[in-house]
Amino acid sequence: MTRIAVLGNGRVGGALAAALTGAGHEVTVADRTPGAAAEAAGGAQVVVNATPGAGSLDLLTGLREQLRGKVLVDVANATSDGPDGLPADLLHPGSSLAEQLQSALPGTRVVKTLNTMLHPVMTAPASLAQPPTAFLSGQDPLAKQVVRGLLVDLGWHEEWIADLGGIETARATEAAILFVPHVIRSSGFAPFAISIAR
Template sequence: MKIGILGSGAVAQALAAGLAGHGHEVMLGTREPAKLADWAATRPAVRVGSFADAAAFAELGVLAVKGTAAEAALKSADASRHLAGKVLIDASNPIADAPPEQGVLRFFTTLDDSLMERLQRAHPTVKFVKAFNSVGSALMIDPKLAGGRPTMFIAGDDTGAKATVTDLLAQVGWDAADMGGAVAARAIEPLCMLWCIPGFLHNDWVHAFKLLKP
Protein backbone atom coordinates (compact mmCIF):
# COMPACT_ATOMS: atom_id res chain seq x y z
CA MET A 1 0.00 0.00 0.00
CA LYS A 2 0.99 3.65 -0.15
CA ILE A 3 2.54 4.71 3.15
CA GLY A 4 3.26 8.33 3.98
CA ILE A 5 5.71 8.92 6.83
CA LEU A 6 5.75 12.26 8.60
CA GLY A 7 9.31 12.81 9.82
CA SER A 8 12.90 12.63 8.61
CA GLY A 9 14.95 11.41 11.60
CA ALA A 10 16.34 7.96 12.36
CA VAL A 11 12.94 6.41 13.09
CA ALA A 12 11.34 7.82 9.95
CA GLN A 13 14.26 6.76 7.77
CA ALA A 14 14.37 3.24 9.22
CA LEU A 15 10.64 2.77 8.70
CA ALA A 16 10.76 4.24 5.20
CA ALA A 17 13.59 2.00 4.03
CA GLY A 18 12.19 -1.07 5.77
CA LEU A 19 8.63 -0.71 4.55
CA ALA A 20 9.82 -0.02 1.01
CA GLY A 21 11.86 -3.20 1.27
CA HIS A 22 8.63 -5.06 1.98
CA GLY A 23 7.11 -3.82 -1.25
CA HIS A 24 5.14 -0.81 -0.05
CA GLU A 25 5.17 2.52 -1.88
CA VAL A 26 6.65 5.00 0.58
CA MET A 27 6.89 8.77 0.74
CA LEU A 28 8.79 10.47 3.53
CA GLY A 29 7.53 13.92 4.49
CA THR A 30 9.81 16.57 5.91
CA ARG A 31 9.98 20.33 6.39
CA GLU A 32 13.12 20.53 4.22
CA PRO A 33 13.16 17.83 1.51
CA ALA A 34 16.50 19.10 0.14
CA LYS A 35 18.27 17.97 3.32
CA LEU A 36 17.40 14.36 2.49
CA ALA A 37 18.68 14.47 -1.09
CA ASP A 38 21.79 12.36 -0.40
CA TRP A 39 19.85 9.82 1.68
CA ALA A 40 17.08 9.56 -0.91
CA ALA A 41 19.58 9.12 -3.75
CA THR A 42 20.60 5.76 -2.31
CA ARG A 43 16.97 4.65 -1.79
CA PRO A 44 15.13 5.06 -5.09
CA ALA A 45 12.11 3.19 -3.75
CA VAL A 46 11.39 6.02 -1.27
CA ARG A 47 10.00 9.35 -2.40
CA VAL A 48 10.59 12.55 -0.44
CA GLY A 49 8.24 15.50 -0.18
CA SER A 50 6.64 17.89 2.26
CA PHE A 51 4.51 16.81 5.20
CA ALA A 52 1.40 17.65 3.19
CA ASP A 53 2.71 15.70 0.18
CA ALA A 54 3.29 12.59 2.30
CA ALA A 55 -0.10 12.85 4.01
CA ALA A 56 -1.96 13.28 0.72
CA PHE A 57 0.00 10.39 -0.83
CA ALA A 58 -0.73 8.02 2.05
CA GLU A 59 -3.28 5.28 2.22
CA LEU A 60 -1.77 4.71 5.66
CA GLY A 61 0.28 7.29 7.52
CA VAL A 62 3.01 7.12 10.15
CA LEU A 63 3.80 9.93 12.58
CA ALA A 64 7.52 9.58 13.31
CA VAL A 65 8.66 12.89 14.81
CA LYS A 66 9.70 14.07 18.27
CA GLY A 67 6.72 14.28 20.56
CA THR A 68 7.29 18.00 21.02
CA ALA A 69 6.95 18.44 17.24
CA ALA A 70 3.99 16.11 16.69
CA GLU A 71 1.22 18.69 16.60
CA ALA A 72 3.22 21.03 14.37
CA ALA A 73 3.90 18.18 11.94
CA LEU A 74 0.21 17.31 11.76
CA LYS A 75 -0.64 20.95 11.19
CA SER A 76 1.94 21.17 8.38
CA ALA A 77 0.48 18.00 6.88
CA ASP A 78 -3.03 19.51 7.02
CA ALA A 79 -3.97 16.27 8.73
CA SER A 80 -7.64 17.08 9.14
CA ARG A 81 -7.90 17.20 5.34
CA HIS A 82 -5.20 14.87 4.01
CA LEU A 83 -5.44 12.18 6.69
CA ALA A 84 -9.19 12.26 7.37
CA GLY A 85 -10.55 8.72 7.53
CA LYS A 86 -7.07 7.21 7.19
CA VAL A 87 -5.08 5.07 9.62
CA LEU A 88 -2.18 6.95 11.22
CA ILE A 89 0.39 4.96 13.18
CA ASP A 90 1.63 7.14 16.03
CA ALA A 91 5.26 6.20 16.72
CA SER A 92 5.97 9.35 18.71
CA ASN A 93 6.65 9.65 22.44
CA PRO A 94 6.07 12.64 24.74
CA ILE A 95 9.74 13.00 25.68
CA ALA A 96 10.47 16.32 27.35
CA ASP A 97 13.43 18.52 26.45
CA ALA A 98 15.23 17.56 29.66
CA PRO A 99 17.94 15.01 30.47
CA PRO A 100 17.04 11.56 31.84
CA GLU A 101 17.21 10.97 35.58
CA GLN A 102 19.25 7.84 36.35
CA GLY A 103 18.41 6.58 32.88
CA VAL A 104 14.70 7.41 33.13
CA LEU A 105 13.34 9.74 30.46
CA ARG A 106 11.13 12.67 31.42
CA PHE A 107 7.73 13.07 29.75
CA PHE A 108 5.70 16.25 29.27
CA THR A 109 2.44 14.32 29.72
CA THR A 110 0.91 12.74 32.82
CA LEU A 111 -0.35 9.21 33.45
CA ASP A 112 -3.88 10.56 33.02
CA ASP A 113 -3.45 11.84 29.45
CA SER A 114 -1.20 10.46 26.73
CA LEU A 115 0.24 12.30 23.76
CA MET A 116 -1.80 10.18 21.37
CA GLU A 117 -5.03 11.03 23.16
CA ARG A 118 -4.20 14.72 22.78
CA LEU A 119 -3.53 14.26 19.08
CA GLN A 120 -6.68 12.18 18.61
CA ARG A 121 -8.81 14.87 20.26
CA ALA A 122 -7.25 17.52 18.02
CA HIS A 123 -7.82 15.43 14.87
CA PRO A 124 -10.98 13.37 15.48
CA THR A 125 -11.33 12.21 11.86
CA VAL A 126 -7.88 10.56 11.84
CA LYS A 127 -7.69 6.92 12.95
CA PHE A 128 -4.72 6.96 15.31
CA VAL A 129 -3.05 3.70 16.36
CA LYS A 130 -0.13 3.68 18.79
CA ALA A 131 2.73 1.46 17.57
CA PHE A 132 6.49 1.43 16.98
CA ASN A 133 7.09 3.69 20.00
CA SER A 134 8.54 1.09 22.38
CA VAL A 135 11.62 -0.10 20.48
CA GLY A 136 14.64 1.50 18.81
CA SER A 137 14.76 2.22 15.10
CA ALA A 138 17.31 -0.55 14.42
CA LEU A 139 14.79 -3.21 15.47
CA MET A 140 11.59 -1.77 14.02
CA ILE A 141 11.68 -3.79 10.81
CA ASP A 142 12.43 -7.55 10.78
CA PRO A 143 13.91 -7.78 14.30
CA LYS A 144 16.14 -10.81 14.78
CA LEU A 145 16.30 -11.73 18.47
CA ALA A 146 17.08 -14.99 20.21
CA GLY A 147 13.70 -15.01 21.96
CA GLY A 148 11.76 -15.05 18.70
CA ARG A 149 9.22 -12.57 17.42
CA PRO A 150 8.81 -9.67 19.85
CA THR A 151 5.53 -8.05 20.83
CA MET A 152 4.37 -4.62 19.72
CA PHE A 153 1.74 -3.20 22.05
CA ILE A 154 -0.88 -1.18 20.17
CA ALA A 155 -3.89 0.94 21.06
CA GLY A 156 -6.52 2.99 19.28
CA ASP A 157 -10.24 3.67 19.14
CA ASP A 158 -10.87 2.20 15.67
CA THR A 159 -11.00 -1.62 15.49
CA GLY A 160 -10.49 -1.74 11.74
CA ALA A 161 -7.47 0.54 11.95
CA LYS A 162 -5.89 -1.71 14.56
CA ALA A 163 -6.50 -4.74 12.35
CA THR A 164 -4.68 -2.99 9.50
CA VAL A 165 -1.74 -2.16 11.76
CA THR A 166 -1.67 -5.71 13.14
CA ASP A 167 -1.36 -7.06 9.59
CA LEU A 168 1.43 -4.60 8.78
CA LEU A 169 3.30 -5.50 11.97
CA ALA A 170 3.08 -9.19 11.09
CA GLN A 171 4.65 -8.44 7.69
CA VAL A 172 7.67 -6.83 9.34
CA GLY A 173 8.31 -9.40 12.05
CA TRP A 174 6.12 -8.46 15.01
CA ASP A 175 3.29 -9.97 17.01
CA ALA A 176 0.74 -7.30 17.95
CA ALA A 177 -0.96 -7.11 21.34
CA ASP A 178 -4.07 -4.93 21.28
CA MET A 179 -4.38 -3.10 24.59
CA GLY A 180 -7.69 -1.42 23.78
CA GLY A 181 -8.75 2.14 23.07
CA ALA A 182 -6.66 5.28 22.80
CA VAL A 183 -6.69 5.59 26.59
CA ALA A 184 -4.30 2.62 26.70
CA ALA A 185 -1.62 4.81 25.13
CA ARG A 186 -1.18 6.14 28.68
CA ALA A 187 0.41 2.77 29.49
CA ILE A 188 2.11 2.10 26.15
CA GLU A 189 3.97 5.40 25.83
CA PRO A 190 5.90 4.89 29.09
CA LEU A 191 7.24 1.61 27.67
CA CYS A 192 9.64 3.90 25.83
CA MET A 193 11.03 4.92 29.22
CA LEU A 194 11.49 1.30 30.27
CA TRP A 195 13.03 0.29 26.93
CA CYS A 196 15.59 3.10 27.13
CA ILE A 197 16.86 2.45 30.67
CA PRO A 198 19.27 -0.40 29.72
CA GLY A 199 20.57 1.79 26.91
CA PHE A 200 21.29 4.81 29.05
CA LEU A 201 22.74 2.80 31.93
CA HIS A 202 24.55 -0.03 30.12
CA ASN A 203 24.64 0.98 26.42
CA ASP A 204 22.33 -1.96 25.68
CA TRP A 205 19.99 -0.93 22.88
CA VAL A 206 19.32 -4.35 21.35
CA HIS A 207 16.23 -5.72 23.05
CA ALA A 208 12.43 -5.72 22.73
CA PHE A 209 9.39 -6.63 24.78
CA LYS A 210 7.58 -9.96 24.46
CA LEU A 211 4.18 -10.81 25.95
CA LEU A 212 4.08 -14.46 27.07
CA LYS A 213 0.77 -16.30 27.25
CA PRO A 214 -0.14 -19.79 28.48
Protein backbone atom coordinates in the same frame (compact mmCIF):
# COMPACT_ATOMS: atom_id res chain seq x y z
CA MET B 1 0.17 -2.52 -1.97
CA THR B 2 -0.65 0.46 0.23
CA ARG B 3 0.31 4.08 -0.39
CA ILE B 4 2.16 5.09 2.77
CA ALA B 5 3.59 8.45 3.81
CA VAL B 6 6.31 8.34 6.45
CA LEU B 7 6.63 11.70 8.18
CA GLY B 8 10.12 12.02 9.61
CA ASN B 9 13.32 11.13 7.79
CA GLY B 10 15.56 10.31 10.74
CA ARG B 11 16.68 6.85 11.84
CA VAL B 12 13.15 5.67 12.68
CA GLY B 13 11.44 7.08 9.62
CA GLY B 14 14.22 5.98 7.29
CA ALA B 15 14.24 2.42 8.59
CA LEU B 16 10.44 2.08 8.43
CA ALA B 17 10.31 3.55 4.93
CA ALA B 18 13.00 1.19 3.64
CA ALA B 19 11.36 -1.87 5.20
CA LEU B 20 7.85 -0.98 4.00
CA THR B 21 9.18 -0.32 0.50
CA GLY B 22 10.93 -3.68 0.59
CA ALA B 23 7.60 -5.28 1.51
CA GLY B 24 6.06 -3.94 -1.69
CA HIS B 25 4.33 -0.78 -0.54
CA GLU B 26 4.48 2.60 -2.29
CA VAL B 27 6.23 4.79 0.26
CA THR B 28 6.85 8.53 0.32
CA VAL B 29 9.12 10.05 2.95
CA ALA B 30 8.81 13.65 4.09
CA ASP B 31 10.74 15.68 6.60
CA ARG B 32 8.86 17.52 9.33
CA THR B 33 8.43 20.79 7.46
CA PRO B 34 4.69 21.48 7.14
CA GLY B 35 4.69 21.79 3.35
CA ALA B 36 6.53 18.53 2.71
CA ALA B 37 4.44 16.69 5.31
CA ALA B 38 1.17 17.99 3.88
CA GLU B 39 2.08 16.96 0.34
CA ALA B 40 3.12 13.45 1.40
CA ALA B 41 0.12 12.90 3.69
CA GLY B 42 -2.35 14.13 1.09
CA GLY B 43 -1.47 11.38 -1.38
CA ALA B 44 -1.31 8.49 1.11
CA GLN B 45 -3.76 5.94 2.46
CA VAL B 46 -1.74 5.39 5.64
CA VAL B 47 0.46 7.99 7.34
CA VAL B 48 3.23 7.05 9.77
CA ASN B 49 4.21 9.63 12.38
CA ALA B 50 7.93 9.14 12.91
CA THR B 51 8.61 12.77 13.82
CA PRO B 52 10.07 13.72 17.22
CA GLY B 53 7.20 13.36 19.66
CA ALA B 54 7.67 16.77 21.29
CA GLY B 55 6.61 18.49 18.06
CA SER B 56 4.25 15.88 16.61
CA LEU B 57 0.99 17.34 17.92
CA ASP B 58 1.60 20.80 16.48
CA LEU B 59 2.74 19.45 13.12
CA LEU B 60 -0.06 16.92 12.65
CA THR B 61 -2.82 19.22 13.88
CA GLY B 62 -1.86 21.45 10.97
CA LEU B 63 -2.50 18.53 8.59
CA ARG B 64 -6.11 17.98 9.67
CA GLU B 65 -7.53 18.05 6.14
CA GLN B 66 -4.78 15.89 4.63
CA LEU B 67 -5.24 13.31 7.41
CA ARG B 68 -9.04 13.18 7.31
CA GLY B 69 -10.22 9.60 6.77
CA LYS B 70 -6.67 8.22 6.89
CA VAL B 71 -5.05 5.73 9.24
CA LEU B 72 -2.37 7.50 11.29
CA VAL B 73 0.22 5.13 12.72
CA ASP B 74 1.87 6.90 15.64
CA VAL B 75 5.22 5.43 16.68
CA ALA B 76 6.49 8.52 18.54
CA ASN B 77 6.90 9.19 22.25
CA ALA B 78 6.46 12.74 23.54
CA THR B 79 9.11 13.37 26.19
CA SER B 80 11.35 16.02 27.58
CA ASP B 81 15.01 15.07 27.54
CA GLY B 82 17.50 15.09 30.36
CA PRO B 83 21.01 16.59 30.21
CA ASP B 84 22.31 13.44 28.50
CA GLY B 85 19.72 13.72 25.72
CA LEU B 86 17.77 10.66 26.86
CA PRO B 87 14.07 10.79 27.77
CA ALA B 88 13.51 12.16 31.26
CA ASP B 89 9.78 12.80 31.57
CA LEU B 90 6.47 12.54 29.69
CA LEU B 91 5.01 15.63 28.04
CA HIS B 92 1.42 14.39 28.46
CA PRO B 93 1.20 12.86 31.97
CA GLY B 94 -2.25 11.41 32.59
CA SER B 95 -2.74 11.20 28.84
CA SER B 96 -0.58 10.33 25.84
CA LEU B 97 0.53 11.73 22.52
CA ALA B 98 -1.77 9.27 20.76
CA GLU B 99 -4.79 10.42 22.77
CA GLN B 100 -3.94 14.06 22.10
CA LEU B 101 -3.66 13.32 18.39
CA GLN B 102 -6.97 11.47 18.28
CA SER B 103 -8.69 14.33 20.11
CA ALA B 104 -7.19 16.96 17.79
CA LEU B 105 -7.88 14.87 14.66
CA PRO B 106 -11.37 13.37 15.15
CA GLY B 107 -11.64 12.52 11.44
CA THR B 108 -8.44 10.46 11.54
CA ARG B 109 -8.05 6.89 12.80
CA VAL B 110 -5.03 6.93 15.11
CA VAL B 111 -3.27 3.69 16.00
CA LYS B 112 -0.35 3.61 18.44
CA THR B 113 2.32 0.95 17.98
CA LEU B 114 6.08 0.19 17.89
CA ASN B 115 6.88 2.70 20.66
CA THR B 116 8.10 0.25 23.31
CA MET B 117 11.43 -0.70 21.73
CA LEU B 118 14.64 0.73 20.38
CA HIS B 119 14.21 1.61 16.74
CA PRO B 120 16.24 -1.27 15.19
CA VAL B 121 13.68 -3.74 16.58
CA MET B 122 10.80 -2.08 14.70
CA THR B 123 11.92 -3.55 11.40
CA ALA B 124 13.86 -6.59 12.66
CA PRO B 125 11.90 -8.09 15.57
CA ALA B 126 13.33 -11.57 14.99
CA SER B 127 16.83 -10.24 15.70
CA LEU B 128 16.25 -10.40 19.47
CA ALA B 129 16.99 -13.49 21.54
CA GLN B 130 13.34 -13.81 22.53
CA PRO B 131 10.16 -12.62 20.82
CA PRO B 132 9.27 -8.98 21.49
CA THR B 133 5.72 -7.65 21.71
CA ALA B 134 4.22 -4.95 19.49
CA PHE B 135 1.21 -3.31 21.11
CA LEU B 136 -1.78 -1.79 19.32
CA SER B 137 -3.93 0.99 20.80
CA GLY B 138 -6.76 2.64 18.89
CA GLN B 139 -10.48 3.21 18.62
CA ASP B 140 -11.07 1.75 15.15
CA PRO B 141 -10.88 -2.06 14.74
CA LEU B 142 -10.44 -1.84 10.96
CA ALA B 143 -7.60 0.65 11.32
CA LYS B 144 -5.89 -1.67 13.79
CA GLN B 145 -6.30 -4.52 11.33
CA VAL B 146 -4.55 -2.44 8.64
CA VAL B 147 -1.69 -1.69 11.03
CA ARG B 148 -1.49 -5.33 12.09
CA GLY B 149 -0.98 -6.24 8.43
CA LEU B 150 1.82 -3.69 8.11
CA LEU B 151 3.50 -5.09 11.22
CA VAL B 152 3.42 -8.57 9.69
CA ASP B 153 5.04 -7.08 6.59
CA LEU B 154 7.80 -5.72 8.86
CA GLY B 155 8.50 -9.22 10.21
CA TRP B 156 6.24 -9.33 13.24
CA HIS B 157 4.58 -12.68 13.84
CA GLU B 158 0.85 -12.51 14.57
CA GLU B 159 1.38 -13.96 18.05
CA TRP B 160 3.83 -11.16 18.85
CA ILE B 161 1.17 -8.47 18.31
CA ALA B 162 -1.07 -7.54 21.26
CA ASP B 163 -4.19 -5.40 20.86
CA LEU B 164 -4.58 -3.52 24.15
CA GLY B 165 -7.88 -1.85 23.26
CA GLY B 166 -8.83 1.81 22.91
CA ILE B 167 -6.55 4.78 22.34
CA GLU B 168 -6.44 5.46 26.08
CA THR B 169 -4.26 2.36 26.49
CA ALA B 170 -1.46 4.22 24.69
CA ARG B 171 -0.69 6.11 27.88
CA ALA B 172 0.63 2.84 29.33
CA THR B 173 2.87 2.00 26.39
CA GLU B 174 4.10 5.58 26.08
CA ALA B 175 5.07 5.53 29.76
CA ALA B 176 7.34 2.58 28.97
CA ILE B 177 9.76 5.06 27.36
CA LEU B 178 10.87 5.90 30.89
CA PHE B 179 12.54 2.47 31.06
CA VAL B 180 14.75 3.29 28.11
CA PRO B 181 17.38 5.62 29.60
CA HIS B 182 17.93 3.35 32.60
CA VAL B 183 18.35 0.26 30.41
CA ILE B 184 20.76 2.11 28.11
CA ARG B 185 22.82 3.41 31.02
CA SER B 186 23.04 -0.03 32.60
CA SER B 187 23.45 -2.19 29.49
CA GLY B 188 24.51 0.07 26.63
CA PHE B 189 22.76 0.98 23.40
CA ALA B 190 21.85 -2.56 22.31
CA PRO B 191 18.47 -3.28 20.69
CA PHE B 192 15.76 -4.29 23.15
CA ALA B 193 11.99 -4.29 23.44
CA ILE B 194 9.27 -4.92 26.00
CA SER B 195 7.90 -8.44 25.77
CA ILE B 196 4.89 -10.05 27.41
CA ALA B 197 5.90 -13.51 28.61
CA ARG B 198 3.12 -16.07 29.14
